[in-house]
Amino acid sequence: MKKRDYQITVGNTGAxxxxxxxxxxxxxxxxxxxxxxxxxxxxxxGMCVSQLTSGKVSMLPxxxxxxxxxxxxxxxTLACRAQPRSDLVVSWLGRGGR
Ligand code: FES
Structure with a gap:
């Protein structure tokens, strides 16, 4: 698989x-x-459970x-298992989503 860089926007921090x-x-x-x-x-x-607002990921087991x-x-999705397949926007849901 060819390695690519994607942009991830983390909704909780805006980064x-x-x-x-x-x-x-x-x-x-x-x-x-x-x-x-x-x-x-x-x-x-399940601690890293996140909402994928946009974009595609490939999941590890x-x-x-x-x-x-x-x-x-x-x-x-699970942030620790999800590898990007497009630019994406994701927010964690742990800590009450903050
Ligand atoms: S499922 Fe445990 S940190 Fe992602």
């Missing part, structure tokens, strides 16, 4: 950061010193308990 297609949203956010909520970073806890198929169908 726009670069994310490679082989990075997760969480990795890019941490690299940009954004205090994104997470715990396991491996798709098991995850537990259904962290993100149910229904949540995924309604545009929710």
């Amino acid at each position: 726009t950061i670069a994310c490679r297609s082989d990075q997760t949203i969480l990795q890019a956010a941490m690299g940009a010193d954004i205090d994104y909520p997470f715990a396991c970073a491996s798709g098991n806890c 995850r537990a259904d308990s962290a993100l149910s198929p229904e949540q995924a169908a309604s545009g929710k």
Whole structure:
């Protein structure tokens, strides 16, 4: 897969950061010193659940308990598992969405 840089806008902070297609949203956010909520970073806890407002992602393997198929169908994603496939806008839902 060819690596690409996409632009990710984090709705909670308004920051726009670069994310490679082989990075997760969480990795890019941490690299940009954004205090994104997470715990396991491996798709098991659901702490990093986020709303994808626009854009496409590709998901790494995850537990259904962290993100149910229904949540995924309604545009929710896990920042620690989602790799960008377009520019996107995402907001974390942890900490009451703030
Ligand atoms: S940090 Fe645990 S599912 Fe993403």
